[in-house]
Amino acid sequence: MEYGTDVLAAQRQPPRPELPQIAAQRGLVVEDAAGEFCGAVVVCEKDAVTLEDRHGKWRVFPLDPGIFLLDGKPVRLVRPSQPAAPAGRAAGRTASGSIAAPQSRAKVARASRIYVEGRHDAELVEKIWGDDLREVGVVVEYLGGIDDLPAIVADFSPGPVRRLGVLVDHLVDGSKETKIAARVASPHVLIVGHPYIDVWAAVKPSVVGIRAWPQVPRGQPWKEGVLHAIGWPENTGAAWQRILGSVKSFADLEPAFLGRVEELIDFVTEPGSA
Numbered sequence: 001m002e003y004g005t006d007v008l009a010a011q012r013q014p015p016r017p018e019l020p021q022i023a024a025q026r027g028l029v030v031e032d033a034a035g036e037f038c039g040a041v042v043v044c045e046k047d048a049v050t051l052e053d054r055h056g057k058w059r060v061f062p063l064d065p066g067i068f069l070l071d072g073k074p075v076r077l078v079r080p081s082q083p084a085a086p087a088g089r090a091a092g093r094t095a096s097g098s099i100a101a102p103q104s105r106a107k108v109a110r111a112s113r114i115y116v117e118g119r120h121d122a123e124l125v126e127k128i129w130g131d132d133l134r135e136v137g138v139v140v141e142y143l144g145g146i147d148d149l150p151a152i153v154a155d156f157s158p159g160p161v162r163r164l165g166v167l168v169d170h171l172v173d174g175s176k177e178t179k180i181a182a183r184v185a186s187p188h189v190l191i192v193g194h195p196y197i198d199v200w201a202a203v204k205p206s207v208v209g210i211r212a213w214p215q216v217p218r219g220q221p222w223k224e225g226v227l228h229a230i231g232w233p234e235n236t237g238a239a240w241q242r243i244l245g246s247v248k249s250f251a252d253l254e255p256a257f258l259g260r261v262e263e264l265i266d267f268v269t270e271p272g273s274a
Contacts, residue, residue: 022070023080024049030068030077032061044079047251059262062255094131095249110137112163112268115152117143120240121167121199125261128250136269146177150184158188165264168193190267192260197222200243202257207246 022028024044030051031038037059039051050060061068066077114133116122122142125133133140143149146168158164168177171193181191196202200223201213216225223236232239250258 019067019074019076021078022075024063024077025080028070030070030075032059033067033069033074035069041077044077046079049077057266060250062251062258095128110139110268111161112138112165113156114138114140114165114167114264114268115143115149116140116167117146117169118199120244121169123240123244124199124202124247124253125167127244127247128253129261129265132265136265138265138268146180149180153184153186153189158186160188162188163268163270164189165268166191167260167264169199170195170197190264192263194254194257194260196254196257199257200226200240202254203243203247204252204254207252208243209246 022030024041026041026043028041029039030041032051037051037053039053039057039059041049042052042058043050044063047064048060048062049066050058052058063077063079067074068077069075114125116125119142122140125140143152143166149166149168153164156162156164166181166189168181168191171177171181171191172195177193181193184191194202197216205212210230214226214229216222216229223239224234227234227236227239232242247253
């Protein structure tokens with residue numbers, strides 16, 4: 001008797017192999033998973049790897065999940081048994097993970113600027129990227145509300161050497177923020193956003209001692225709802241200081257927030273934008 005195709009054969013297929021694990025040795029050239037940044041490993045620490053591209057620009061990436069492209073194929077970078085250390089540069093690091101530059105005289109601020117949505121956003125950016133921004137002469141200001149963005153952009157008068165980068169909370173399809181951002185489109189303005197309702201949620205919940213940021217029903221004030229759910233005193237100012245004080249480095253922030261800030265810094269510091 002002849003039998004047809006074994007219908008269970010597909011179920012007996014071996015599971016897909018995991019991505020190859022590659023030690024992040026200094027000099028290894030890889031691309032980030034999105035294919036947007038290609039560089040050689042210059043330093044690898046417990047939670048992050050730093051790449052340097054052919055223009056000398058450095059970018060820090062978290063090692064969780066640590067997926068990169070090596071010769072166009074996905075791999076997972078892991079910390080080598082002998083971690084790569086910086087060569088020819090100061091070993092000190094800023095809170096953003098960048099190699100700290102030697103102390104120098106204060107720089108004249110660039111014409112280009114970065115705007116964030118509120119004071120808490122500005123304070124978080126300052127804590128993590130403040131040293132880096134001062135080194136390149138970039139000033140960060142805050143909008144005080146996304147509704148003011150069109151007027152601020154018009155007043156700023158962006159141009160080739162006067163770029164404007166804007167970080168917006170909750171920039172998701174169909175949101176009010178997305179519609180406002182579309183009104184100020186310009187090659188000299190870059191508006192990026194993270195998916196969080198408030199910048200508080202850009203801080204990893206474990207950093208502030210909770211399992212997850214609570215889901216707050218629509219129509220309720222988000223911050224007050226969070227404080228009620230986690231049992232903190234309902235004082236948003238004190239709560240923010242507690243959250244901000246818990247953040248020590250870029251590793252305490254969500255990658256979706258880290259990437260957007262780094263993108264803005266790159267935009268306003270590109271060669272020719274000064």
